[in-house]
Amino acid sequence: AWEGPDPRLAAPEAPAATVAIASSRPRALPRAPPVVASLRPWPLMPRRALLWSAAAGCVAAGCTAAPAADEEGALSAATIILRVAEVTDFQEQILRRSAALSDEQKENEGLAFGRSQMVLSTDIVLRNTKLGALPGCAPAALTLGRVKGVAQAGEGKLSGPEMLLMADLYSRAREELRRAFEAMPEAEQRSGKAVARRLRAADEARKQLALEEDAAEAKERARDSREGREARRGLARLGI
Numbered sequence: 339a340w341e342g343p344d345p346r347l348a349a350p351e352a353p354a355a356t357v358a359i360a361s362s363r364p365r366a367l368p369r370a371p372p373v374v375a376s377l378r379p380w381p382l383m384p385r386r387a388l389l390w391s392a393a394a395g396c397v398a399a400g401c402t403a404a405p406a407a408d409e410e411g412a413l414s415a416a417t418i419i420l421r422v423a424e425v426t427d428f429q430e431q432i433l434r435r436s437a438a439l440s441d442e443q444k445e446n447e448g449l450a451f452g453r454s455q456m457v458l459s460t461d462i463v464l465r466n467t468k469l470g471a472l473p474g475c476a477p478a479a480l481t482l483g484r485v486k487g488v489a490q491a492g493e494g495k496l497s498g499p500e501m502l503l504m505a506d507l508y509s510r511a512r513e514e515l516r517r518a519f520e521a522m523p524e525a526e527q528r529s530g531k532a533v534a535r536r537l538r539a540a541d542e543a544r545k546q547l548a549l550e551e552d553a554a555e556a557k558e559r560a561r562d563s564r565e566g567r568e569a570r571r572g573l574a575r576l577g578i
Contacts, residue, residue, distance in 0.1 A: 415472045416522055416530025421537065422467055422478075423515045429459070430508035437501035451496055456489040456504065474518030481511040 413421075436449040444450040460482055463469065470479035485507045488500055519527065 413533065414526065414530050415475075416519060416526045417533040417537070418467055418469075418472060419475065419515050419519045420530055420534040422463060422469060423512050423519075424538075425463060426482075426508040426512040426515070430505045430512070433501045433505040433508070437498040437505070441495070451501075453489040453492070453496060456496070457486050460486040460489075472518070474521050475515065478511045478514035478518065481507055481514060 432449065433451075436444055436451060439447065439449060441450070464479060464482060469482070470476050485504050488504050488507070489496070492500060519530075522530075
């Protein structure tokens with residue numbers, strides 16, 4: 339049975355954002371820096387998370403190829419479908435969220451996405467997964483290509499209606515991925531889900547590391563700011 343995101347449900351917060359590697363028989367890729375390798379978005383950087391959700395997954399799958407993939411270090415078509423479904427779920431939810439905000443709110447929350455970002459994100463998914471070549475996935479690949487088309491058709495900032503149209507396309511692609519997955523033999527589905535679970539566990543570990551690093555950096559910035567204020571007060575008392 340399908341174990342990707344339920345296409346009928348809209349999560350209130352952005353869920354996991356992951357994607358698979360170069361093809362159904364990809365090669366392991368070099369380890370990514372921590373920020374790029376973290377697949378799940380964290381509150382401090384939603385815009386960068388959107389742009390890198392596809393790219394990060396390509397790297398992370400290679401990083402975890404030894405324990406999570408088959409003996410050749412490749413992900414199965416079933417696992418790739420599940421990983422791409424997670425990408426579509428995340429992209430859909432964060433676009434719907436952005437579409438409901440004013441321009442100022444988008445900037446404040448890091449949700450002011452550019453057309454080039456959406457084009458690049460889509461290109462990465464389609465190129466690195468070779469999605470259209472996977473069994474039953476040609477319709478989903480075509481639908482994702484339409485996301486890129488929406489971004490390229492206009493100029494300037496993405497409008498709310500454009501974002502909602504993209505979100506609808508991501509939802510449609512996920513439903514098409516579900517049908518492709520459920521058409522696979524039961525054994526392939528079970529194996530694909532097992533690998534996808536291990537990859538999600540690795541995603542969580544990277545997310546936690548990134549959160550800890552962000553917290554440490556914020557603490558350091560606060561300390562530097564406090565010391566700077568104290569130094570300025572000292573200079574003021576000396577009349578400098």
